[in-house]
Amino acid sequence: MLELIEAALRxxxxxxxxxxxxxxxxxxxxxxxxxxxxxxxYIVQTSVIFFLVTTGAKEDAxxxxxxxxxxxxxxxxxxxxxPQVLTLTAIVVQIATLGxxxxxxxxxxxxxxxxxxxxxxxxxx
Amino acid sequence: MTEHLPALVFLTPLATAISMPVAGHRRPALCxxxxxxxxxxxxxxxxxxxxxxxxxxxxxxxxxxxxxxxGIEWLADSLAATMVTVVSGLGVxxxxxxDGLGDRPLGGRAVPYYTMVLLLVAGLxxxxxxGDLFNIFVFLEVVSLSxxxxxxxxxxxxxxxxxxxxxxxxxxxxxxxxxxGYFYAATGALNIADLSQRLPGLLDSKAVMGGLIxxxxxxxxxxxxxxxxxxxxxxxxxxxxxxxxxxxxxVTKISLLVWARILxxxxxxxxxxxxxxxxxxxxxxxILASVAGACLALRQRELxxxxxYGGISHVGLVLIGVGxxxxxxxxxxxxxLLNDAVMQCSLFVLAGFLALRYGASTLDELGRAHVRNPxxxxxxxxxxxxxxxxxxxxxxxxxxxxxxxxLEADNNIAAAAVVLTTxxxxxxFAQVFEKLVRAGSDSASAHQPETPWPLRATMAALVxxxxxxxxxxxxxxxxxxxxxxxxGM
Numbered sequence: 249m250l251e252l253i254e255a256a257l258r259x260x261x262x263x264x265x266x267x268x269x270x271x272x273x274x275x276x277x278x279x280x281x282x283x284x285x286x287x288x289x290y291i292v293q294t295s296v297i298f299f300l301v302t303t304g305a306k307e308d309a310x311x312x313x314x315x316x317x318x319x320x321x322x323x324x325x326x327x328x329x330x331p332q333v334l335t336l337t338a339i340v341v342q343i344a345t346l347g348x349x350x351x352x353x354x355x356x357x358x359x360x361x362x363x364x365x366x367x368x369x370x371x372x373x
Numbered sequence: 374m375t376e377h378l379p380a381l382v383f384l385t386p387l388a389t390a391i392s393m394p395v396a397g398h399r400r401p402a403l404c405x406x407x408x409x410x411x412x413x414x415x416x417x418x419x420x421x422x423x424x425x426x427x428x429x430x431x432x433x434x435x436x437x438x439x440x441x442x443x444g445i446e447w448l449a450d451s452l453a454a455t456m457v458t459v460v461s462g463l464g465v466x467x468x469x470x471x472d473g474l475g476d477r478p479l480g481g482r483a484v485p486y487y488t489m490v491l492l493l494v495a496g497l498x499x500x501x502x503x504g505d506l507f508n509i510f511v512f513l514e515v516v517s518l519s520x521x522x523x524x525x526x527x528x529x530x531x532x533x534x535x536x537x538x539x540x541x542x543x544x545x546x547x548x549x550x551x552x553x554g555y556f557y558a559a560t561g562a563l564n565i566a567d568l569s570q571r572l573p574g575l576l577d578s579k580a581v582m583g584g585l586i587x588x589x590x591x592x593x594x595x596x597x598x599x600x601x602x603x604x605x606x607x608x609x610x611x612x613x614x615x616x617x618x619x620x621x622x623x624v625t626k627i628s629l630l631v632w633a634r635i636l637x638x639x640x641x642x643x644x645x646x647x648x649x650x651x652x653x654x655x656x657x658x659x660i661l662a663s664v665a666g667a668c669l670a671l672r673q674r675e676l677x678x679x680x681x682y683g684g685i686s687h688v689g690l691v692l693i694g695v696g697x698x699x700x701x702x703x704x705x706x707x708x709x710l711l712n713d714a715v716m717q718c719s720l721f722v723l724a725g726f727l728a729l730r731y732g733a734s735t736l737d738e739l740g741r742a743h744v745r746n747p748x749x750x751x752x753x754x755x756x757x758x759x760x761x762x763x764x765x766x767x768x769x770x771x772x773x774x775x776x777x778x779x780l781e782a783d784n785n786i787a788a789a790a791v792v793l794t795t796x797x798x799x800x801x802f803a804q805v806f807e808k809l810v811r812a813g814s815d816s817a818s819a820h821q822p823e824t825p826w827p828l829r830a831t832m833a834a835l836v837x838x839x840x841x842x843x844x845x846x847x848x849x850x851x852x853x854x855x856x857x858x859x860x861g862m
Contacts, residue, residue, distance in 0.1 A: 273544075276540065289540060289544065296551045299551065300550075303557065337507070341511065341514045341546075344514070344518055345514070345518065345543050348521055348539065349521075349540075349543070351522075352525055352532060352536045352539060355528070355532050356533065359529060359532060368533060369533070372533065
């Protein structure tokens with residue numbers, strides 16, 4: 249058990265990722281306001297993106313662009329660019345989801361005059 | 374030329390979707406014919422690619438000539454080619470159906486509506502062909518976003534259902550992406566073929582197991598596996614009648630296909646230890662979903678909800694086949710997946726037809742409606758035979774192979790669950806059939822309107838597909854076995 253905690257403390261990024269993920273899930277599940285649910289969803293998606301970026305991070309490494317020289321680059325000196333490329337795509341997907349969901353929420357508000365799930369369900373009967 | 378077919382199949386609907394706002398801006402009435410022509414072209418191309426794959430073997434297409442693992446790969450084996458043919462064929466039928474149904478006119482919203490339909494079909498074909506886990510994520514999200522928007526089209530109650538669907542679906546894709554991240558952290562690869570070579574030594578790793586479980590949770594939400602199915606019945610009963618066949622037939626099936634790809638093409642079932650636990654888990658969830666889904670369907674009084682729960686129970690049946698870790702079970706499950714796509718599509722075509730033409734959306738209303746339409750009754754009989762699983766239809770041969778797979782794996786509980794699901798399915802279809810053909814006075818049938826030709830064509834084609842898949846089951850299963858043979862089970 250102690251070893252697990254020690255291993256986790258050496259990776260503070262992963263602790264932050266887990267906290268963000270659980271926090272977002274908690275907000276999505278417990279809140280009754282549609283916009284707050286969306287905020288929770290956004291935090292969950294952001295935590296996953298944070299995790300992806302973390303996997304590509306390296307200490308004392310630089311951007312993966314080889315300047316001038318002809319010598320073979322050492323893998324330790326450059327960060328892995330792929331997780332960041334994946335992250336860019338994932339952010340685009342996240343923004344598209346946010347756009348669609350805000351569109352839906354604004355139509356729900358115009359139709360039912362409320363953003364509270366209980367009130368909307370009551371009006372639906 | 375033939376090696377470019379998989380890319381063309383995907384690009385046809387995508388390019389049309391992007392140019393739709395330009396083409397339909399002045400004359401929204403043109404949108405439907407344009408969409409129909411595009412998906413017809415896609416069907417022709419996908420049939421050509423199926424022919425090419427069955428003659429020359431699988432096509433691995435690398436975009437812009439960048440070879441995998443650096444480039445993006447399209448994996449068009451016979452499983453993908455068959456599935457894309459079914460997707461595009463059902464797309465054509467659903468647009469024809471929408472044409473004949475004379476649904477509420479969309480007016481100025483025709484442009485976004487048909488753009489969404491085309492994007493949905495493009496996303497589906499992309500998710501089928503994609504050769505790496507990350508692109509599967511992107512295309513799943515394209516499919517889901519179009520599906521959320523399409524569910525919300527009627528407004529009112531559908532908005533709330535669509536929002537719930539969106540919350541669940543977006544959490545599902547987030548979990549799937551997290552699983553992909555775990556896999557990447559453990560192996561440094563995303564390409565399916567690349568992963569399958571790096572994974573065997575890493576199966577004890579917690580990261581790989583964790584990633585697999587996160588992907589399973591994410592895909593389970595998307596495929597509406599039993600405890601996570603909450604979004605499906607509401608979304609399908611509130612979505613517009615002309616769109617549901619497309620959603621019900623295809624969207625949940627894609628996640629099942631992706632999960633089968635991950636279990637068999639990325640992981641290797643013959644490998645030791647941990648994977649077998651995952652297969653047992655999948656079988657257990659399959660048993661639970663198939664029996665409980667069928668029981669819930671038996672309780673429903675509303676046709677669309679009954680059919681939706683029937684679909685949930687069939688997802689369980691496919692998972693039982695996938696979970697057997699042998700070739701009979703896998704090819705049976707994939708064959709049943711094709712059949713289920715066609716059957717779910719026909720069920721919701723029927724439900725939409727009965728609701729709009731006869732105002733019958735519940736069992737009691739159906740009993741009073743005196744439906745004397747031969748097209749609807751013949752379609753219902755064919756779908757009923759398929760869903761229950763009786764000989765001339767593809768449903769029978771699919772269930773038979775799944776059952777043989779469970780027996781081959783000595784899994785008697787799973788075999789019992791398949792039989793029990795069949796019996797309960799017979800129960801709820803008998804209910805609907807009894808209401809549909811109940812004898813009424815002849816005066817009621819006198820003023821029944823003529824069925825327009827697109828509706829007749831749709832129903833005839835669906836019946837032909839259900840029966841045809843059964844008659845030529847050897848050939849279709851043979852194609853699927855071609856795809857699974859390299860796995861060396």
